[in-house]
Amino acid sequence: MDMSLTQWPDSPLDAADAAFAALTSDPDPLSIDLDVFGPDVGLPAGVMTLPAVRDWLLAHTDAFRARDAVWVEVIRRARLDGPQWVIAAVGMAMPALRRYTRQLCDGYRSDPDDIEAEILTGFLAALRDHVDLTRPAPYAALCRAGWRAGYKLRQQAGEATPVEDVEHITGPRIPQVPYGHPDVLVNRAVRLGILDPGDEQPYIDVRLGRRAIEPIAARLGITSDALRMRLARIDTRIGRSRRCRAAPTTYAGQPIRALVASLVAASICASKPMPAMTVK
Secondary structure, three states: OOOOHHHOOOOHHHHHHHHHHHHOOOOOOOEEEHHHHOHHHOOOOOEEEHHHHHHHHHHOOOOHHHHHHHHHHHHHHHHHOOHHHHHHHHHHOHHHHHHHHHHHHOOOOOOHHHHHHHHHHHHHHHHHHHOOOOOOOHHHHHHHHHHHHHHHHHHHOOOOOOOOOHHHOOOOOOOOOOOOOHHHHHHHHHHHOOOOHHHHHHHHHHHHOOOOHHHHHHHHOOOHHHHHHHHHHHHHHHHHHHOOOOOOEOHHHOEHHHHHHHHHHHOOOOOOOOOOOOOO
């Protein structure tokens, strides 16, 4: 597809859709070899273009294992194999993204492109960093991130649907993280020997920053599974430190128990209740 700048759509989703169409057009459409997933997943055999895979998944809404397998592969490639697979992921999710746009733009008085842009931004942030490929339903997690971003814009615009009995909701909605910035806390944990110096930044990126583990492991020259095991060992050491009742003091006189409790608290992502959404 040859599309000049004057022909490029103004709508964020229309532009992404046009880029996806260009990537999946002849003579060399972006495709997936479904044979690599094996016969037990339930996918068709052979090489299929991404639009064909998307149509198959839309027609088989109860093929959960197939959907998870395809999306793990798409997300992995988006993180490791370049921008074309980022566009591919957006194109594969386009039916859901457009449905969320219609829902959130209903009654919205400002520019609907702003809603589209927020949904796309939330989706891409989750695609790049926040979806854990070891957990089930990665596609649902991506879509949920896009929905949340669009819904947040409606809230900020003062157009969100009021919560029932909101006058009965008291106290802070999001817990405060004690004892300072989490990056500083991790550095203190290194000083205490809870973390090795070489593990400080990977731990910050994955556990606190909720970054995707695959690119970080690639930069370290190890597999994703090896990095997961390394971080799991750190979690175990932190857990043991939390259970220590007779702990020595730390840097600046802070007890180890308080430090590790802060690390754990900082790694918990607090979120507000959201309206129900469906993913297809």
